[in-house]
Amino acid sequence: MIASEILADAFFHEGKFVQAFPAFGVERRGAPVMAFTRISDGKIRERCQIYEPDHLIVLDRVLLSTVNVTDGLKEGGWIVINTNMDIDDEELSGKFRVAIIDATKIALSHRLGSLASPIVNTSIIGAFAGATGLVGLDAVKEAINGFAPIKKEANMQAAEDAFNEVKIISGK
């Protein structure tokens, strides 16, 4: 949820119209949830969930084997995955542009969250910006600076590290 909000705010800082919201389910930290971000040059009028996203961010690679995460994803869209191992999936790489980042490692290196519950929101958004080039690092950092209640510097640095370290598997 937080990642979708930071992403929206980053695009807002670059002059876009934005909307971010969760598909609210179980009220429990760590439960699988979806959140959406809409970005537009004009006013956004759709007020419903997104069923055919242009791009996808996966905060935990385990979701790849438990949920059909690419359901509805448009062909040629970006998938940015938080993983500590290489993704060797020809089907994914054939249809989509895939980028990976060990956002957990980066988050922990900046003491964001704990080993059991690392907070990867800021790293993954940095990686998204780095891989796709759709939004600038400065805008991402500005959004983090506004959103993070504490550890602003650490979060901004984590985003920058991920921005630089993101690895493109296919597509660019």
Next chain:
Amino acid sequence: MKKVIMGNHAVSYGVRASEVKVISAYPITPQTHVVELLSEMCANGEIDAKFIKVESEHSAMAACVGASAAGSRAFTATSAQGLLLMHEMLHWAVGARLPIVLANINRAVGPPWSIWTDQNDSLSQRDVGWLQIYCESNQETQDTVPQAFKIAEELQMPVMLVMDAFFLSHTYEIVDMIEKEQVREFLPPYKPDIKIDTADQHSFGNLAGPDHYMELRYMIQKAMDRGLDVIKRVDSEFEEMFGRGYGLIEPYRCDDAETILVTSGTVASTTRVVIDELRDEGVRVGSLKIRVFRPFPIEDVFEVLSKAKKVAVIDRNISFGAHGIFYQEIKSALYGRTDIPIIGYIAGLGGRDITPKVIREIADKAIGDEQPERYINWIGVKI
């Protein structure tokens, strides 16, 4: 200044700008963020208000009733079961003519438990005498808070601001923030003619026998009647100052429309996407958002709808054993003055998504429907 904020916080910032003096609330999903942020603002001095923690929503409204009777600008927020528990006190606020503002985040009523949106909670309070204003964006939500206080204080009537759970309450979008320094000019401090005051003693909430009770009810109805003009005037004053106005209703591409879809809340916003799509295909269709539900703007609604050949009402609510509730209101507004077919559609209960596809399905059915006497059509039911 523009900021990306969530719908619930748009309410909180509206309350901050309105310089409320007493806030009393009990937390409930999906409303909690509203009062959570307000409690922080009270604690850090951003708002000079008393935050009264209570054990139930009934007490929250009771505290607002007391505060308002003592001459303070009072606010609370709730949802679903919380609003229902307030029911007795909602009546009290009306009878005592107290200008309290309540934000209700539409949440479906249990059982079965649901935290997702539909309008049966606020619409089940239709007849208590609160004004009801349904919002569709974070900007409108924030701006409606000071408007609501101004309307309430002029009419000496309570106002309920209503918005969809999640599709608005948890949605982040850009809001042009209003600040109290600007709002003070629009909404001066609340100074009631009569209030509980130990130095100037009166009796409040007394017994009214059959000789007087009816006149007091008549005066409430008169205030509601006057309400439509007051809401319009307050809205244009707001627009003059802030450049944004919302009206009682909002017609969209209705001028030469043969079919008009009647909507409310966030559905009104999504519907406009579908109207544009259909217009591009050459279909003469428009939409009408009902923003103010109580008092019901009968004449304004009639003026727009009477030019159409067919009206389709989308209800995210149902009055069991009858129809959709907006449907009933529209039918009653048009009765005897036109014989346009009015068709009712029930959709999106319990937070089921109302997508452009769903609205398109309703529009296609309405335009092609040869049996407009069917009052109630369920959309997407899997039985």
